[in-house]
Amino acid sequence: MDNPKADMQERVILREVGLRDGLQILPEVMPTQDKLAWLSGAYACGLREIEVGSFVPPARMPQLADTSTLVQHALQLPGLTVSVLVPNLKGGIAALASGAHALLFPVSASQAHSMANLRKTPQQAVADVAAIRAERDSAGSACAIEVGISTAFGCTLQGEVRAETVVNLVQEALLAGADKISLADTVGYADPRQVSELFEMMEKVAPGRVVAAHFHDTRGLGIANVMAAYTIGIRRFDSCLGGLGGCPHAPGASGNVSTEDMAYLFARMGVATGVNVEAVLALRQKLSGWLPNHTLYGHIAKAGLPKPATLEVVS
Amino acid sequence: MDNPKADMQERVILREVGLRDGLQILPEVMPTQDKLAWLSGAYACGLREIEVGSFVPPARMPQLADTSTLVQHALQLPGLTVSVLVPNLKGGIAALASGAHALLFPVSASQAHSMANLRKTPQQAVADVAAIRAERDSAGSACAIEVGISTAFGCTLQGEVRAETVVNLVQEALLAGADKISLADTVGYADPRQVSELFEMMEKVAPGRVVAAHFHDTRGLGIANVMAAYTIGIRRFDSCLGGLGGCPHAPGASGNVSTEDMAYLFARMGVATGVNVEAVLALRQKLSGWLPNHTLYGHIAKAGLPKPATLEVVS
Numbered sequence: 001m002d003n004p005k006a007d008m009q010e011r012v013i014l015r016e017v018g019l020r021d022g023l024q025i026l027p028e029v030m031p032t033q034d035k036l037a038w039l040s041g042a043y044a045c046g047l048r049e050i051e052v053g054s055f056v057p058p059a060r061m062p063q064l065a066d067t068s069t070l071v072q073h074a075l076q077l078p079g080l081t082v083s084v085l086v087p088n089l090k091g092g093i094a095a096l097a098s099g100a101h102a103l104l105f106p107v108s109a110s111q112a113h114s115m116a117n118l119r120k121t122p123q124q125a126v127a128d129v130a131a132i133r134a135e136r137d138s139a140g141s142a143c144a145i146e147v148g149i150s151t152a153f154g155c156t157l158q159g160e161v162r163a164e165t166v167v168n169l170v171q172e173a174l175l176a177g178a179d180k181i182s183l184a185d186t187v188g189y190a191d192p193r194q195v196s197e198l199f200e201m202m203e204k205v206a207p208g209r210v211v212a213a214h215f216h217d218t219r220g221l222g223i224a225n226v227m228a229a230y231t232i233g234i235r236r237f238d239s240c241l242g243g244l245g246g247c248p249h250a251p252g253a254s255g256n257v258s259t260e261d262m263a264y265l266f267a268r269m270g271v272a273t274g275v276n277v278e279a280v281l282a283l284r285q286k287l288s289g290w291l292p293n294h295t296l297y298g299h300i301a302k303a304g305l306p307k308p309a310t311l312e313v314v315s
Numbered sequence: 316m317d318n319p320k321a322d323m324q325e326r327v328i329l330r331e332v333g334l335r336d337g338l339q340i341l342p343e344v345m346p347t348q349d350k351l352a353w354l355s356g357a358y359a360c361g362l363r364e365i366e367v368g369s370f371v372p373p374a375r376m377p378q379l380a381d382t383s384t385l386v387q388h389a390l391q392l393p394g395l396t397v398s399v400l401v402p403n404l405k406g407g408i409a410a411l412a413s414g415a416h417a418l419l420f421p422v423s424a425s426q427a428h429s430m431a432n433l434r435k436t437p438q439q440a441v442a443d444v445a446a447i448r449a450e451r452d453s454a455g456s457a458c459a460i461e462v463g464i465s466t467a468f469g470c471t472l473q474g475e476v477r478a479e480t481v482v483n484l485v486q487e488a489l490l491a492g493a494d495k496i497s498l499a500d501t502v503g504y505a506d507p508r509q510v511s512e513l514f515e516m517m518e519k520v521a522p523g524r525v526v527a528a529h530f531h532d533t534r535g536l537g538i539a540n541v542m543a544a545y546t547i548g549i550r551r552f553d554s555c556l557g558g559l560g561g562c563p564h565a566p567g568a569s570g571n572v573s574t575e576d577m578a579y580l581f582a583r584m585g586v587a588t589g590v591n592v593e594a595v596l597a598l599r600q601k602l603s604g605w606l607p608n609h610t611l612y613g614h615i616a617k618a619g620l621p622k623p624a625t626l627e628v629v630s
Contacts, residue, residue, distance in 0.1 A: 159622040189621045192542050193584040219621070220576045220614025221583075224539040227507050231546075253618035261535045268536075269508040299535025303568035306504040306534070307474040 011272045013236040014262055015049040015212070016042045018287075019070065020085050021256055022244030023063045024054065026294065032066045034290045036073050041286060042241070043074075045279040047259075049081040049236070050074060051104065055091035071098040083146075087118055092132035095143065102144040105129050106184070107173060109166045110155035113186070117150070126172045133177030147173040148182045148214065152198065154189030163198055167205050174206055181210045182236075185225065188218025188253070192228035199232050212236035215257050217243060217297070222257035223265055230271075237262060241280070242287050243297025258298030260284055264305070277305065326587045328551040329577055330364040330527070331357045333602075334385065335400050336571055337559030338378045339369065341609065347381045349605045351388050356601060357556070360594040362574075364396040364551070365389060366419065370406035386413040398461075402433055407447035410458065417459040420444050421499070422488060424481045425470035428501070432465070441487045448492025462488040463497045463529065467513065469504030478513055482520050489521055496525045497551075500540065503533025503568070507543035514547050527551035530572050532558060532612070537572035538580055545586075552577060556595070557602050558612030573613030575599055579620070592620065 019038060023030055042050055052074050053067030067084060074082040083102035086092045095103040107125040108114035114122045129147055136143055152166050170181050183198065195213070202210035213229045215222045215237070226237055239259040246255030263275040281301055288296055334353060338345055357365055367389050368382030382399060389397040398417035401407045410418040422440040423429035429437045444462055451458055467481050485496050498513065510528070517525035528544040530537045530552070541552055554574040561570030578590040596616055603611055 154621055156622060187621075188618065191580065191583040193586075218614070218618045219579065220538055220618075221580060223535055224542045224580070227539045227542060253614065264534065265506065265536060265539070268506040271508075299533070299568065303503065303533045303535075306469055306502075307471060 010235060011274075012230070012266050013049050014047060014259060014266075014273050014275055015051060015083070015236060015238050016047045016241060016259055017051040017214070017238045017256065018042075018240040018242065018244050018259070020051045020054050020064065021238070022240040022242070024061055025245065026063060026291070028293075029063050029065075030290060032069055035066065035070060038241070038283070038287065038290070039070060039074055040077070041283040042259075043077045043080055045263075045283055046273070046275040048079055048274060049083065051083045051085060051238075052100075054085040054087070055094040055098075056085075056087055068094075068098055071100050075099055086132070089128050089131045089135070092128070093135055096132075096136055096139055096141045100143060102146055103132070104146045104148050104182070105132065105178075106148045106150045107169060108150040108155075108186075109161045109169055110151040110158050112157035113151045113155045116157060122169055123172070126169070126176050129173055129178055130176040144179045145177065146180050146182060146212070147178040148184050149173075150184045150186045152183040152190075153185040153194055154187065156187045163201060166198060167201060170202060170206055170210065174209060180212070181206065182212035182214055182238075183210065184214035184238075185216055186214075188216035188222070190215065190225050191221055192224045195225045195228040196232055199229055199234060203232070212238070214238040216245065216255055217257045217261075218246070218253045218255070222254075223261060226257060226262065226265065239263075242284050242291075242294075244291075244294070246297075254297035258284075258296075258301075260298045260300050264300040268306075325550060326589075327545070327581050328364050329362060329574060329581075329588050329590055330366060330398070330551060330553045331362045331556060331574055332366040332529070332553045332571065333357075333555040333557065333559050333574070335366045335369050335379065336553070337555040337557070339376055340560065341378060341606070343608075344378050344380075345605060347384055350381065350385060353556070353598070353602065353605070354385060354389055355392070356598040357574075358392045358395055360578075360598055361588070361590040363394055363589060364398065366398045366400060366553075367415075369400035369402070370409040370413075371400075371402055383409075383413055386415050390414055401447070404443050404446045404450070407443070408450055411447075411451055411454055411456045415458060417461060418447070419461045419463050419497070420447065420493070421463045421465045422484060423465040423470075423501075424476045424484055425466040425473050427472035428466045428470045431472060437484055438487070441484070441491045444488055444493055445491035459494045460492065461495050461497060461527070462493040463499050464488075465499050465501045467498040467505075468500040468509055469502065471502045478516060481513060482516060485517060485521055485525060489524060495527070496521065497527035497529055497553075498525060499529035499553075500531055501529075503531035503537070505530065505540050506536055507539045510540045510543040511547055514544055514549060518547070527553070529553040531560065531570055532572045532576075533561070533568045533570070537569075538576060541572060541577065541580065554578075557599050557606075557609075559606075559609070561612070569612035573599075573611075573616075575613045575615050579615040583621075
């Protein structure tokens with residue numbers, strides 16, 4: 001393990017995924033106008049990487065049917081990296097056509113989750129990645145292809161997911177043409193020790209290619225897991241405004257690590273994210289107006305900032 | 316920073332402080348019978364260090380007026396380390412007379428908090444420690460004297476607390492005769508980086524003497540702070556069943572790191588605490604019956620254990 005202070009000042013990227021991961025499990029469809037306000041608001045907070053939606057069949061996920069509109073709006077915001085999720089080749093082609101800067105293709109490390117979520121084996125999903133890569137290269141697109149390894153730390157359906165399974169899948173995804181990899185604790189099973197060990201293993205088998213982490217705070221270990229990954233050098237983390245994105249199988253449990261808590265964590269430690277914590281807290285207030293029927297999660301919004309209550313925005 | 320895996324298997328002690336820290340800010344007085352059931356229940360869960368109360372004037376804190384009864388009961392439980400909090404010399408004498416194995420004397424690093432809490436400067440509090448040490452030595456008691464540095468990471472009254480202030484106070488407390496020191500984030504201001512830095516500093520100025528940490532989860536960083544302290548070698552942590560112990564100035568915010576979450580964290584990582592997580596979750600259910608008017612905090616109770624839902628008790 002590296003000394004965490006050696007590069008404490010190295011910039012961290014918070015990638016807001018609420019517009020995709022947060023909204024996809026809600027029963028209602030957020031009006032496009034509210035989504036655009038959220039997107040602009042997140043940008044105004046200093047967030048510079050935003051997953052704006054997913055190119056999935058609208059019939060399957062009407063909540064995200066306006067993804068194209070969001071991409072077009074997001075592409076107008078200077079310096080913003082616009083990413084979208086895609087679950088198959090068709091979605092990948094749509095993402096390339098949209099002009100998004102990055103696409104995230106989820107591949108489950110759990111066979112059971114992969115079948116339930118994508119109706120494909122992990123290997124079939126990897127074959128889609130190869131097809132998308134071929135499409136991108138023939139189109140001359142600069143869109144980055146990221147494979148997100150879902151259920152990398154365990155699965156509600158099959159329980160344990162072996163580290164070796166994740167390693168093999170990462171290698172297969174890279175061979176298939178993924179530019180980079182992220183590891184996702186889709187169901188909130190990860191613990192800090194496991195996070196350290198898995199990311200360290202990744203650095204050995206695929207140096208510099210596993211660059212981001214996606215944690216849920218379902219069991220209260222989200223921030224500790226972020227710190228474990230940060231300590232060994234990971235510098236990009238997904239988060240959801242208001243801690244949206246909860247697992248439908250864990251009622252009352254929070255979802256993704258909240259953007260507010262994540263921004264507070266790094267600001268408090270003096271690590272640059274460019275994100276204004278107060279502005280994020282104000283945006284959360286707006287979100288609770290847009291989603292009046294949903295509980296928002298996260299700690300800092302409830303407790304308030306420490307005194308002196310001004311946190312410098314470290315850019 | 317040490318490699319956390321080097322001594323990953325070294326045993327961690329969870330010190331249950333709910334009977335003191337949890338109850339002292341509640342408006343009602345928990346009946347002694349319920350407290351005794353809680354105490355026995357905590358012991359049955361595998362907890363082997365419990366702070367059972369505080370020797371404070373009953374008029375000032377009627378919630379803890381039965382501390383002597385709890386100490387006597389606790390002393391019957393084989394292998395249990397029984398500790399009490401004392402705020403002054405009189406309390407210290409009572410603690411020594413009670414036969415408790417350890418007493419915790421809080422000394423605030425914040426001048427403002429010290430005056431508000433104990434009506435003494437930190438230096439006057441340290442003088443009390445010296446007096447208690449003299450009493451103990453002349454009584455031939457084996458009671459361990461621990462000084463807990465309150466507000467070691469910041470203070471709601473004065474804001475920042477400088478690390479140098481904490482260092483000086485620790486040295487004064489050791490000179491006054493404290494056997495060991497713990498650092499407390501009384502108001503939930505600490506961040507993982509600060510925790511690493513302050514405990515590393517302690518190890519330099521007082522090697523082996525700063526042995527425990529007390530974190531609140533007020534701003535969601537409690538478990539991450541525990542991990543930061545654990546990573547640099549701290550092996551004793553305070554926790555409260557149900558995450559009781561919230562700061563009255565932060566409505567809706569959780570209090571101490573919950574015993575359930577802490578036990579889950581270490582069990583999930585395979586670190587020995589001797590604590591049975593399922594039993595702690597069952598005891599929490601009883602606690603919610605004893606305190607029907609209070610919100611309990613903590614994540615694992617809401618989300619449930621991961622699959623396979625059996626966590627081995629590592630002893």
